[in-house]
Structure formats: C-alpha cells, structure tokens
Amino acid sequence: MKYMLMMNTPERGSYQAFNWPRQDFQAHVAFMKDFIKKLGASGELVAAEGLAGPDQAKLVRAGNDGKPVTDGVFPEAKEFLAGYWIVDVESPERAYALAAQASAAPGPGGKPLNMAIEVRQVMSGPPPELL
C-alpha cells in the first residue's frame, strides 16, 4: 500500500533552514539524503521531492477567459508543503514509523526537529467483492 508523507514548514517566506548554522544545515541535508538512500535500498521508495520555498509559491485559478490568473503567496496559509515522500510499504504502521524517522531529522544544534509529517494513503486498492 502506498502512502504520501508530507513535510510541512510552518513559516512563510524562505525556508528557516537556510538561516541555520552551516554545520546544522549540512547535517540536516545529510540526514535527508541518507533517509532516501535507505528507502531506495529497502525497495520502498516510489518518489520523493523537495519543493522550492513558499516565497516562490503561486496560487493559480482559471480566469473568465480560461487563462491562468496567478496570485501571490497565500497570506492566510499557516503551513506550506516543503517536500514529500511516496512510499510503498507493507502496512500503515511501517508508514508511520518512516514518518517518525523523517520527523526526527536534525535541526539547529543537531536536536531532532520533531516536525509534524502528514501521512495520507494514496488512493488505490481492491474494490470490495461484497458490493
């Protein structure tokens, strides 16, 4: 079963991590690279991407002429998607365990960030034989 693990950043503007001490930032990046590598080796990785900072995000709607109308960074939003992993795992428990590992990525001073990771199952799966 596939799950999407979503890492949110609570701040607007550019990522806070860019302001961390160089050593802490590097440790964070090294952790993330290692995490991906392990997921690849276990045969559980489907996809993973980091997203450009919220300061570059645009909200797009179709205008009356069908052409895109873009709007700036949404001021009302409290959180922004910073990146995601899609994993194919044996059980929901395994997806939660992986999310916990990602959540414990090191932050400033090497302390675990314990950021919230949203876990959502990807739609698929067998239809019921009962219906």
Next chain:
Amino acid sequence: MSSSSLDAHAEQLLRELAPQVLGVVARRFRDFSAAEDAVQEALIAAAMQWPRDGVPDDPRAWLLQAAARRITDHVRADAARRRREELVVSLIPPELQLVLAPDSDEAAGRDDALALLFMCCHPALSPASAIALTLRAVGGLTTGEIAKAFLVPEATMAQRISRAKQSIKASGMPFQLPTAEERTQRLGAVMHVLYLIFNEGYTTSSGPELQRRDLSREAIRLTRMLHTLVPEDGEVAGLLALMLLTDARRAARAGPAGELIPLNEQDRRLWDSAAIAEGIALVSATLSKGSIGEYQVQAAIAAVHDEAARVEDTDWPQILALYEVLLRMSDNPMVALSHAIATAMVQGPAAGLELLKALDADGRLAGSHRLDAVRAHLLERAGEHEAAIEHYRRAAGRTTSIPERNYLMTQAARLSDARE
C-alpha cells in the same frame, strides 16, 4: 515479454519454459541468484531474437544453452570470483561441462518448477517481495513489467527483488524439492502469494488496466501449474476454481468509464461460461473428496453465484449455509460481514443489520469503509433511506479505491435525488 513483435504463442511458451529452465540452471550451478539473472537475460535475448529468426526447434534447449552461456560468462568476467569459477566447474559432472543438455527427465523439470515456487514464496520474505520474486523467477516477467503492474519505479522493484534474493541466500535454503512435510507447511504461503497476485490483477483501480489483467492471468497460469504438480491437493484445486470463477465475471464488473458494477447489476451474458464450467467442475470434484479448506468453500460460494443465470435465481440459502461453514473455519471479520449479507438475503435486512451490531463491537472492522458500505445497502433495503445515504457517504470517505468511492457516492446521490 515487452517486445510487441513476439507473438502470443511464443510469449506463452517463454513464460512456461522460464521456471523449468531456471530450475535446471539453479540445480546445476547451485546459485539461485546468478541462475535467476542468467535466465532473465536468456529470456530477453529470446524476446529479441525469436521474432527475427523464428522460434527454435527446441526452445527449451535454446534457453538452457543461452542461460548457461551467460552464467559462465558472468563467472569468467569477474576476476575476483575466479575461485568460484573453479568451484562451479567442479560441481558440474564432466559429461555436462561442454553442453548443458536439455533435461531428458520430464519429471525433474516439473519438480524444479515446484521447488522454485516454494523457494520464491518463502514465509521469511515479505508478501511484496515474495510476489515480485515469484513473478520474475517462476512467471518469467521482467522487472520492468512487474514494476509497471505495481505502479512503482523500476529501480524500486529491482531493489525489492534483489533483497528477496539476498534473504533467500542468507537463509541458506538449498535449491531442492521441499520434503512432503515442508510442502504441507509451506503450501499455505505459496497459495497466499498466488492469491495476492490474483487480487492485485483483479483490481480495477488506478493504473494501466491491461497490465493488471495480465497479472491475474499470470496468477491463474501459475496456480494451474501448481495444480498440475500437486493434483491431489484439494485446496490448490479450490484456489484455482476460485480464481476462475471470480475472473469469469471480469468483463461484466466495470462499465465503459471503469465504474464498478456490483454483482447484482452485472450483465451475466458477459460472463465467461467456459471459465465458469471449468471452475465448477474443479470445485465439484474437490468437494466430493472430503477434507475441505477455506479456498474450496470460497470457490463453492463463487460457483453458486456464477450458476445463477439471473440475479433473482441466486440460491441464497445455499450461500448462507456455505458462509456458516466458512465462519466455523476462519475468524475473519470479512467472512462475518459476508455472512451478514447472506443472512439479509435469506431472512430480510433486519436480521442482517442485527448481525452487523456484533461486528461493531468486534472492533477489527472499526473505521473500515466496508462495514459502512454493507450497512448502507441493508438500510436501503430496509427503507431507511436517510440513514443509508449517511452510511454510503461515510463509506465513500473511507475507501482508498477510486472506482469504489465513485460507486458509493453514486449510490448516495441516487437516494438523495429520489428524495426530492
């Protein structure tokens, strides 16, 4: 094979020969992992060369030779493995060192295929790994084809297969036919893996549908092979019958836009009558032999459904009786749920709804959309439309299958439209 120019007959031939060839090569070279790689390469070579040069007179010998040549090439190419080359050569009887002759003993070919199947469905492997390895080693599918069927990147599937092979290596399991005792112990795991492959193929949710249809066809083919190898086993026959009787309804199960059509609304003229006849014959033969297992009972239930030419002809009392047998064999809440439906069909929706209350207390189906979906159906039949709408919607919100969600939302919308 991925080559479109390989005709269906040749493709079928390759799939059938793959486990036999792998069995022989693994037995001769005593290295499952290397043998598996070599046979995959031989299959790919065949897929490329046969459409151009024609299918060889003895395709099995051709594949054996191609695989043997590759495995020897690999051993030679790796200087660090020189010592192993000597070992490999020393393991091959001198008369076989020049030419790897096709097995004259047909029974050995059969036993090799069985040994392979048991090895790939090892209980120590995760189901996902066992499925991948079985499809590759016994089914002869390429890693790319398996990855496509499971909608994961090829690199992911390659890792999964490679880890499965490492686990088998680490377990120190020799490549040999399981003893009668081991066979009995592990036949359950083998059947479970085949059943999972079938279910994956039966899915009508997202993804390239053709690939998945291939997968259930492959599951049927492998189960048929297993049935030929152990014809005396009633559960294997039951599993094959269950697959045939379920797959027979495939053409009627989805509408033009891929929408789910439930059993009671299907156009039964679209059912595959040959598959139904074969399934019914299998299940009748096995039920008369005594010692009944769960797959056989499930197959018997599917047979009763398939035997009814019209939905109103369905023999619900017989289905209810079979579910009662199944309930005594298994503690599966899904069986209890189906039993509640059958009860409702025989004794009325109120009796079914009463049984669902016990499942609420059970807790294992808590939060499952299936309990909501069944309750919605029974409430609708009981005339309680408001409550039915609510449960259809709740079930739709909880399912992870897109066709199923659309079906449930449509049911809710139908009832609420009728209200206005």
